[in-house]
Amino acid sequence: MSVENKEDLLRRIEEALDSVRPYLLADGGDVKLHDLTDDMVVRLELLGSCQSCPMSAMTFKAGLEESIRRAVPEVVKVEAVSEIETA
Numbered sequence: 001m002s003v004e005n006k007e008d009l010l011r012r013i014e015e016a017l018d019s020v021r022p023y024l025l026a027d028g029g030d031v032k033l034h035d036l037t038d039d040m041v042v043r044l045e046l047l048g049s050c051q052s053c054p055m056s057a058m059t060f061k062a063g064l065e066e067s068i069r070r071a072v073p074e075v076v077k078v079e080a081v082s083e084i085e086t087a
Contacts, residue, residue, distance in 0.1 A: 009036055027053070
């Protein structure tokens with residue numbers, strides 16, 4: 001993947017996240033894009049109240065993953081990372 005292509009993909013992913021971010025922020029949470037791997041896996045970290053929310057799995061799957069895959073069909077997988085993994 002070229003640098004320009006990766007930058008375009010990252011921009012599109014951030015735009016998709018921005019479309020759902022207001023809902024996360026309203027509940028005291030947020031999401032951070034950690035990485036887009038060469039094999040087209042997006043790695044996200046849930047922040048704030050989203051980390052411990054019992055609905056976070058549903059938010060992740062139905063909200064974040066769906067928005068990203070709609071905006072960037074090239075993505076093959078969206079996975080969550082924890083703060084511990086990224087430290």
